[in-house]
Amino acid sequence: MKSSELPKNGNVLVQLFMTQKTTLAVSVSEVSKNSAFWNYPLPWKYGRVYVPVEKHYPAASYAKCKEILCHMDLNKDDLAGKRVVELGTVPGGWTMVLLEQGAEVNSVDWTDLKDPWFKVHSSLRHHTMDAKIFNPVSIGILDRSEALDYVFCDLALPPVKSVDLMEMWIQNRWAERVIWTFKMGFGHEVSHALTIRGIQKCLAKYEPEFVCTIRHLYKHENEVVVLGRWTDEMRARAESKKSIVKDM
Structure with a gap:
């Protein structure tokens, strides 16, 4: 060369x-990186993000969340004050990471978060309900003319059902950025390859306005994660729509 x-x-x-x-x-x-994530080749040794072991988190899943944030090149400056919905929260590993980064978190799960640390955190609002039917507009945390900054999903669902739920969030544009994990260990799935193709088919409907990638990260074992973001052009359209609504 x-x-x-x-x-x-x-x-x-x-x-x-x-x-x-x-x-x-x-x-x-x-x-290099784009507006949503690092491109390949990845900038870390062996392409792997090193996440140190930290005992204060309520679950080992905190490492998955930290790895995702590195792949999206997000830090406290990016997340501070941002509105986040987290689907599938308990026991709270991801929740604690997001709150430590300064995000305003609406967590959703069937049961409560048990760690006392969550009880006194002013930036957390926990919704005890089925995350599969959570609608941020009907709940009242989101106006129809706007979008949340992030949705994080780590629900234990069969991939086919998880794809449908992810598409509902993308189709309604409830969040500007989408971080969505898929559990590949459900026995009724025909193959991992077919599952990936199903995810790709869903995401292709929203390209090129929705920039995304599917990745198998080091800490995610038998899972893949979608990292996606609406483009600047799509956000500009949304802002234009808001101004029209206000003028009316």
């Missing part, structure tokens, strides 16, 4: 692989 062929911004990932004792393969790729 000539020096003129290297990426100009200096953000590169160099990978070396010995194909034979005397042959070294070298890959030089630009590290």
Whole structure:
């Protein structure tokens, strides 16, 4: 590779692989991200986000949430004050991570969050109900002319049902960003490949306005996660619609 062929911004990932004792393969790729997530190749060693073990969280699932935030390049500055709905909350690993990042969280689950830390947190509103029928407009936390900043979903559902629920959120544009996990361990699913194709078919309906990726992350074991976001153009349309409503 000539020096003129290297990426100009200096953000590169160099990978070396010995194909034979005397042959070294070298890959030089630009590290980049779009408005929603890091593109491949990923900027971390081995493509894996390192999440340290922390004992104060009520569940080990906190590591999944932190890994997702890294893939979307989100930190406290991005999440502070943002309105979030979390579907499938208990025991609260994801909830605690999001609250620590400064988000305003509406959590939804059949049962209450037991950790005393949640009882005194002013940025948390917990809804004890079926997350599958949760409607942010009818609940009163969202106006029809606006959108939440994020929806996070980690519900234990068969993938087919989870796809339908995710599509309801995307179709109604209830959230600007969608983070949605799919549990692949349900025995009635024909194959993982068919499940992935079903997710892709659903998401394709909303492209290119909805930018998204499907990923299998290190901490997610037998799961995949959709990371998606409405584009700036779609947000501009929404803002225009709001102004029309106000003028009327």
